[in-house]
Amino acid sequence: MRCMMLIHHDEAALAKAPPSLWGDYAAFNEAIAKAGISFQPGNRLQPSSAASTVRVAGDKTAVLDGPYADTKEQLAGYFMIDVPDLDQAIAWAARCPSARHGSIEIRPLAPA
Amino acid sequence: METGEARRAAERIARESFGRLVAFLAARTRDLAAAEDALSEAFAAALRQWPESGVPESPAAWLLTVARRRGADAARRRAVETCGAGRVALMAEELEAAASSPEAIPDRRLALMFAGAHPAIDRGMRAPLILQAVLGLTAMELAAAFLVPPKAMGQRLVRVKNRIRDTGIPFRVPDREELPERLDAVLEAIYAAYARGWHELDGGAPRLAEEAIWLGQVVVGLLPDAPEAKGMLALMLYAEARRPARRSDDGAFVPLEEQDVARWDRDALAAAERLLREASAAGPSGRYQIEAAIQSAHVARRLGGAATWPAIVALYDHLLALTGSPVVALNRAVALAETDGPGAALAALDPLAADERLAGYQPYWAARGALLARAGRTTEAREALTLALGLADDPAVRAHLRARLEMLPEAVDESRSPEGGIARRLGSAPQNNGLEHDA
Numbered sequence: 001m002r003c004m005m006l007i008h009h010d011e012a013a014l015a016k017a018p019p020s021l022w023g024d025y026a027a028f029n030e031a032i033a034k035a036g037i038s039f040q041p042g043n044r045l046q047p048s049s050a051a052s053t054v055r056v057a058g059d060k061t062a063v064l065d066g067p068y069a070d071t072k073e074q075l076a077g078y079f080m081i082d083v084p085d086l087d088q089a090i091a092w093a094a095r096c097p098s099a100r101h102g103s104i105e106i107r108p109l110a111p112a
Numbered sequence: 113m114e115t116g117e118a119r120r121a122a123e124r125i126a127r128e129s130f131g132r133l134v135a136f137l138a139a140r141t142r143d144l145a146a147a148e149d150a151l152s153e154a155f156a157a158a159l160r161q162w163p164e165s166g167v168p169e170s171p172a173a174w175l176l177t178v179a180r181r182r183g184a185d186a187a188r189r190r191a192v193e194t195c196g197a198g199r200v201a202l203m204a205e206e207l208e209a210a211a212s213s214p215e216a217i218p219d220r221r222l223a224l225m226f227a228g229a230h231p232a233i234d235r236g237m238r239a240p241l242i243l244q245a246v247l248g249l250t251a252m253e254l255a256a257a258f259l260v261p262p263k264a265m266g267q268r269l270v271r272v273k274n275r276i277r278d279t280g281i282p283f284r285v286p287d288r289e290e291l292p293e294r295l296d297a298v299l300e301a302i303y304a305a306y307a308r309g310w311h312e313l314d315g316g317a318p319r320l321a322e323e324a325i326w327l328g329q330v331v332v333g334l335l336p337d338a339p340e341a342k343g344m345l346a347l348m349l350y351a352e353a354r355r356p357a358r359r360s361d362d363g364a365f366v367p368l369e370e371q372d373v374a375r376w377d378r379d380a381l382a383a384a385e386r387l388l389r390e391a392s393a394a395g396p397s398g399r400y401q402i403e404a405a406i407q408s409a410h411v412a413r414r415l416g417g418a419a420t421w422p423a424i425v426a427l428y429d430h431l432l433a434l435t436g437s438p439v440v441a442l443n444r445a446v447a448l449a450e451t452d453g454p455g456a457a458l459a460a461l462d463p464l465a466a467d468e469r470l471a472g473y474q475p476y477w478a479a480r481g482a483l484l485a486r487a488g489r490t491t492e493a494r495e496a497l498t499l500a501l502g503l504a505d506d507p508a509v510r511a512h513l514r515a516r517l518e519m520l521p522e523a524v525d526e527s528r529s530p531e532g533g534i535a536r537r538l539g540s541a542p543q544n545n546g547l548e549h550d551a
Contacts (some may be wrong), residue, residue, distance in 0.1 A: 001280040050138055085282035
C-alpha cells in the first residue's frame with residue numbers, strides 16, 4: 001500500500017519549534033531509509049505565505065495570493081512510504097517528529 | 113418449544129458458517145462488501161431451508177456450492193457495480209479455492225472483528241459493522257436496532273466497508289503490546305450491541321442481546337487468555353439471567369429488589385460466575401470484570417442473603433477511580449445509601465448536581481428522588497421524581513415512577529419516613545453503560 005504522508009503544521013508554532021526538531025528529522029529520515037519503505041523522496045515546503053492558488057473559470061485565470069485553504073494548520077511537507085497496511089502507516093506517522101507539533105494525514109495512493 | 117429451538121439452532125449454524133466464510137474471503141481480498149455479496153444469496157437460502165430440511169453435514173461446503181452455482185451470476189452483477197471487475201475475478205478465485213477444501217478454512221472472525229473495531233473507523237459504526245459481517249444481520253434489521261433510518265444505515269455500512277478497503281485497515285489480531293487497547297474497542301462494540309438489545313423485552317427477531325452474547329462467546333473462545341473478554345461475557349450473562357424477572361406478567365417494571373429470584377436463569381448465572389472466577393484468577397481487573405463482580409455481589413445478596421453492600425460500594429470506588437464516569441458515581445451513591453443511609457448518599461450526590469451530563473439522565477433523577485423520599489424530604493423528592501417521569505421513555509418505567517409519586521405523603525412532611533419504603537423499591541440506578549442492570 002503506497003501512501004502519501006501529508007505533514008500539517010501550525011506555522012507560528014513551527015517557527016518556535018526547538019532546534020532539536022531537525023535533529024529528530026535526520027534520525028527519522030534515516031529510519032525510513034533503513035526500513036526500505038520509501039519509494040520517492042519527501043520534501044519540506046516553504047510556508048504558506050509563499051503559496052499561490054490558481055483557478056481557471058471560462059477563459060480567465062485567477063491567481064489567489066495565498067494557500068488553498070485559510071486554516072490554522074497548513075501543509076508543511078510530505079513523505080511517501082510503501083507499507084503492508086494502515087497499522088504500519090499509522091506507526092510511521094506516529095514516529096514522524098512533526099506528529100508532536102502538528103498532524104500527519106495518511107492518504108493511500110489510488111491504484112494506477 | 114422444540115421446533116423453535118431447532119429453528120434457532122439451524123439459524124445459528126447458518127450465521128456461524130456465513131461469518132467464517134465472510135471473514136475468510138474478506139481477509140484475503142480486504143473487500144468486505146464483495147465477500148458478503150458473493151455469499152448473500154447462499155446465506156439467504158440457508159436461512160430459509162435449514163430450519164425446514166435440517167442442517168447439512170458440511171454447512172460451509174453447502175454455502176460455497178450454492179454461492180458458486182445459484183448466486184454466482186447475481187453476485188457478479190452486483191459486485192461489478194460495487195467494486196469493479198478485477199475484484200470480482202479475485203473473489204471468484206478465492207471462492208474456488210475455499211470450495212476445494214471447505215473444512216480447512218481457518219476461523220478468521222476475530223481478525224474481522226478487529227478490522228471492524230479499528231480506531232480508523234467511526235465509533236458508532238463499529239457495532240453495526242461487526243454484527244453484519246460476522247452474523248449476517250441485514251441493514252434493515254440493524255436500522256431498527258440502532259434507531260437509524262434503513263436507508264441511512266445502508267449507506268453508512270457501504271461507506272465504512274469502502275473505507276476498510278481503501279484505507280488499508282488490516283484483517284489481523286494485533287500484536288501483544290497493542291492488544292489490550294485494541295481489544296477494548298472490540299469489546300466496546302459488542303457491549304454496545306448488548307446495551308441496545310437490553311431494552312428489547314418481547315423477543316422480536318433478531319434478539320440483539322443474544323447476538324452480542326454469541327459474539328462475546330466467539331471472542332472468549334478465540335482469545336482464551338484475555339480476562340476482560342471473559343469479564344464482559346460474564347457481565348452480559350448476569351444481566352441476561354435476570355431478563356425473565358425484569359417485567360411482571362402484566363408488563364410492569366420490576367426493580368431488582370422486588371424481582372422473583374425463582375425467575376432468574378440459574379444456568380446463565382452459573383456460567384457468569386465461572387467466567388468471572390477464571391477472569392479474576394488471570395490477572396488485573398478491568399472495567400468489565402469489576403462491573404461483573406458488582407453483579408455477582410448483587411446475586412449473592414439476593415440469593416444467599418449475604419451482606420454484600422459494603423463490597424459493592426468498594427467495587428464502585430474502584431470502578432470510579434478507573435472510569436471517572438458520573439454514572440458510576442451515581443451508582444456508588446445509591447449503594448452507599450444501603451451502608452451509610454440516605455443522608456450520606458445524598459451528600460455524595462451533591463458534587464454531581466453540576467454535571468450537565470446528568471441533567472437529562474432519567475435514572476439520576478429517579479435515584480435522587482428515591483433517596484430524598486427516604487430522607488423524608490418529600491417536596492424535593494416530588495420534584496426529582498416528576499423530572500424523572502418527564503425524562504423516561506419506557507412506558508413500564510413511567511408507570512413505575514408514577515406509582516412512586518403517588519406513594520409520597522400528601523402534605524409536606526419533613527419528618528423521617530420509614531426505612532425500606534419507596535426508595536428501596538426503586539433500587540439502584542443503571543451502570544455507566546446505560547444498562548439498567550439493577551432493574
